[in-house]
Amino acid sequence: MSQPPKRTPAAARPQATRTPPRPATPRPAANAAKGAxxxxxxxxxxxxxxxxxxxxxxxxxxxxxxxxxxxxxxxxxxxxxxxxSTSPTASGVTDSGVIAGVTSVPATVLDQVGTGTMKTPPKAGGGAALTADGKPKILYVGAEYCPYCAAERWPMVVALSRFGTFTGLGQTASSSTDVYPSTPTLTFHGSSYTSKTIAFTGVEAESNERSGSGYATLDTPTAEDEQTFSTLSGGSYPFVDIAGTYLISGASYDPQVLAGKTHAQVAAALSDPSSDIAKAVDGTANAITAAICASTDNKPSNVCTSAGVLAAAKTLS
Structure with a gap:
């Protein structure tokens, strides 16, 4: 059995010659491509x-x-x-709540208000009797841009609703660049009215939409209505002829009372006899009603003999 070779002690082991470290070997091209x-x-x-x-x-x-x-x-x-709080300036369908508020003012409220703060009642005047279909006729001529028309429509609708029914009333506002800018109001453009007692024609001759240097044309009055308007109005809006007996020219109360209000706020205030709006609008409505009753032989009697209308009748001249 052979013997393992003897190990040379470390001290006697020959010193190996050290080779200096080689620099890193560049990566072959294949490896570089693979890395990329x-x-x-x-x-x-x-x-x-x-x-x-x-x-x-x-x-x-x-x-x-x-x-x-x-x-x-x-x-x-x-x-x-x-x-x-700023009303729209374009014509549109009126909110049903506004319609109900303006066409159904309680008679007790109207009686409480009486003449209210109305400043200018209808004046006696006119030409020949104004009629349509054998009934006394009320003719209104105005314009949507007109702030005084805006104010006068509210009491007109209140008063006329005591004699008949409106359909298709619109909601609009006066011009934003005129006095009493953007006064909330209704419009008769496109509406109709039925009554057993009276006839009503509402003409909105111009809109509140600019067209050139003026406003766009809306309704064209009949030749007869144009003749009445041109003869009695002096060419100003609003113009109301009540059966050829009474005339209204301009707003009957201060339009400022409507400033900053929405249509809904105005309509709601009409049933509050303590509100400034009711005192102005309902007071004027009583005066318009009294003027209409003068042409209907005081019919319907429950309207024409009510306390508010009788009080307003005393202001007519």
């Missing part, structure tokens, strides 16, 4: 992840932006008139 491909793959993967995150953010942001735009649009609409 790997880097591109990592970059592509990172870009894909970023794109996925971007799409996920867009899925959240886009619907949120749509909601914000819709909310902003509603705010703008509110601020520009449809629900704010």
């Amino acid at each position: 491909a790997s880097a591109r793959a990592r970059l592509a993967a990172e870009q894909a992840r970023q794109e996925r995150r971007r799409r996920q953010r867009m899925l959240v942001i886009i619907p949120l932006a749509v909601v914000l735009v819709a909310v902003a649009a509603l705010v703008v609409v509110r601020l520009t008139g449809l629900g704010s």
Whole structure:
């Protein structure tokens, strides 16, 4: 059995010659290409992840932006008139609550108000008797831009609603650039009126929408109504001829009382006899009613003999 070779003690072991360290060997071209491909793959993967995150953010942001735009649009609409204290200036269908408020003022409220703060009652005058279909006729000629017309329509509708029924009344406001700007009001344009006692014609000759240097034309009066208007009005709005017996020219009360109010606020105030609006509008309505009753032989009697109308009748000249 052979013996293992004897180990030379470390001290006696010959010293090996040390080779200086070699510099790093450059990576062969193949390895470099492989590394570059790997880097591109990592970059592509990172870009894909970023794109996925971007799409996920867009899925959240886009619907949120749509909601914000819709909310902003509603705010703008509110601020520009449809629900704010500034009334819209374009003609439109009147809110049913406004219609109910202005056409159904309680008789007890009208009686309480009496003449109220009405400043100018209808004046006796006119030409030949004004009739239509064998009934006394009330002719109104005005314009939507006119602030005095805006004020006068409220009591006219209150008064006329005691004799008949309106259909299709519109909601509008006077010009925003005239005195008493953007006064809330109604419009007779496109409306109709039925009554067993009287006839009514409402002519809105011009709108509140600018056209050139003036306002767009709306209603064209008949030749007969144009003759009445041109002969008796002096060419000014509003003009009201009550059966050829009484005339109204201009607003019967101060339009300032309506400033800053919405249509709904005006309509609601008409049933509060302590409100400044009721005192002005309902007081004027009683005077218009009294003038109409003078042409209907005091019919209907429950209207024409009411306390408010009898009080207003004393102001007619």
